[in-house]
Amino acid sequence: MSSVERRLTPATQAIIDAPASIRLEALKAQPFVAYATAKRIAARLEELLTSAKSHRPASMLISGPTNNGKTMLVNRFINLHPIDDDPTADAITAKVLYVQMPPTPDPRQFYTSLLDRLNAPVRRTSILSQLQSQTLRLFEAIGLKILVIDEMHNIHSGRIEQQRAFLNLLRYISNERQIHLVGCGLITAVRALQSDEQLSNRFEHWPLPKWTSENGSRALLNTLEMTLPLKQESNLSGARLMGKILALSGGTIGEIVRLVSAAAAEAIQSGAERVDLPLIDGLRWIPPDERRRAAELSLGYRE
Numbered sequence: 001m002s003s004v005e006r007r008l009t010p011a012t013q014a015i016i017d018a019p020a021s022i023r024l025e026a027l028k029a030q031p032f033v034a035y036a037t038a039k040r041i042a043a044r045l046e047e048l049l050t051s052a053k054s055h056r057p058a059s060m061l062i063s064g065p066t067n068n069g070k071t072m073l074v075n076r077f078i079n080l081h082p083i084d085d086d087p088t089a090d091a092i093t094a095k096v097l098y099v100q101m102p103p104t105p106d107p108r109q110f111y112t113s114l115l116d117r118l119n120a121p122v123r124r125t126s127i128l129s130q131l132q133s134q135t136l137r138l139f140e141a142i143g144l145k146i147l148v149i150d151e152m153h154n155i156h157s158g159r160i161e162q163q164r165a166f167l168n169l170l171r172y173i174s175n176e177r178q179i180h181l182v183g184c185g186l187i188t189a190v191r192a193l194q195s196d197e198q199l200s201n202r203f204e205h206w207p208l209p210k211w212t213s214e215n216g217s218r219a220l221l222n223t224l225e226m227t228l229p230l231k232q233e234s235n236l237s238g239a240r241l242m243g244k245i246l247a248l249s250g251g252t253i254g255e256i257v258r259l260v261s262a263a264a265a266e267a268i269q270s271g272a273e274r275v276d277l278p279l280i281d282g283l284r285w286i287p288p289d290e291r292r293r294a295a296e297l298s299l300g301y302r303e
């Protein structure tokens with residue numbers, strides 16, 4: 001069958017007639033799949049970046065299960081707006097800054113990571129208020145507009161008073177320097193935020209739920225299929241194939257992409273050039289939940 005009949009992304013079209021080795025290589029560098037919510041989140045992030053400063057800066061919380069594309073989304077945004085440390089300029093500028101929430105809501109560790117991120121000298125003897133004012137002064141100097149905080153659910157791992165103090169700290173940063181906060185995390189991050197009414201009002205919630213047959217998986221699989229360097233159509237979004245892919249992957253985008261890439265690699269190597277149910281069965285894919293259970297059992301945990 002001719003490759004012209006398939007809808008392909010330009011990058012995939014460019015290699016569709018290349019030898020198997022090149023197509024297999026391209027599969028390893030799995031391209032970004034721009035699904036609808038990803039596009040909406042990207043557009044909203046750009047909007048925050050260009051919005052005028054406000055005394056009540058809007059914030060976003062991107063929540064969802066592990067392996068479902070939260071970090072990938074914010075990383076793409078950050079890569080579009082890197083820290084500019086042009087040596088000929090007076091100072092570095094960074095409109096967007098990424099930081100991971102420490103394992104517990106520890107303000108000292110949080111400010112230290114922010115200062116490290118900006119290559120600022122951190123005096124280990126500084127007291128908390130000094131670290132705070134140093135960080136906020138730097139934010140002003142670099143023109144920071146958006147602070148991305150990944151693993152935001154770690155707030156939840158502190159004692160109630162620690163959680164409350166940390167939420168106060170976030171509110172203070174946002175108010176004091178009119179900075180938009182963008183949090184990413186598991187659903188427990190939402191619960192942690194809800195305990196501070198004032199702050200949670202400020203956060204728009206952007207959930208990334210698991211993929212099911214009802215919530216856009218057809219479009220996701222159609223877009224994913226356009227990236228596959230296979231000569232024939234697989235129709236991944238057909239009811240039975242989609243059902244199988246969602247069941248075996250547990251519905252997270254990370255696992256869906258890994259499974260479909262493994263299937264596409266097999267389709268290239270075997271010469272089948274399309275993914276179908278028998279090919280997927282032949283992969284003997286173990287769903288993530290079962291892998292986890294097997295690992296726990298091997299460590300001696302009981303069912």
Ligand SMILES: Nc1ncnc2c1ncn2[C@@H]1O[C@H](COP(=O)(O)OP(=O)(O)OP(=O)(O)O)[C@@H](O)[C@H]1O
Pocket residue numbers: 030031032033034035038064065066067068069070071072073185186253254255257
């Ligand atoms: N839009 C996408 N297109 C292609 N692959 C994606 C996309 N989003 C995520 N992935 C794949 O899924 C994997 C998991 O994504 P990511 O690390 O962003 O998940 P996460 O939600 O941040 O998980 P965790 O909560 O464990 O940190 C990535 O390594 C990437 O391979």
Ligand SMILES: [Mg+2]
Pocket residue numbers: 070071072150
């Ligand atoms: Mg992540």
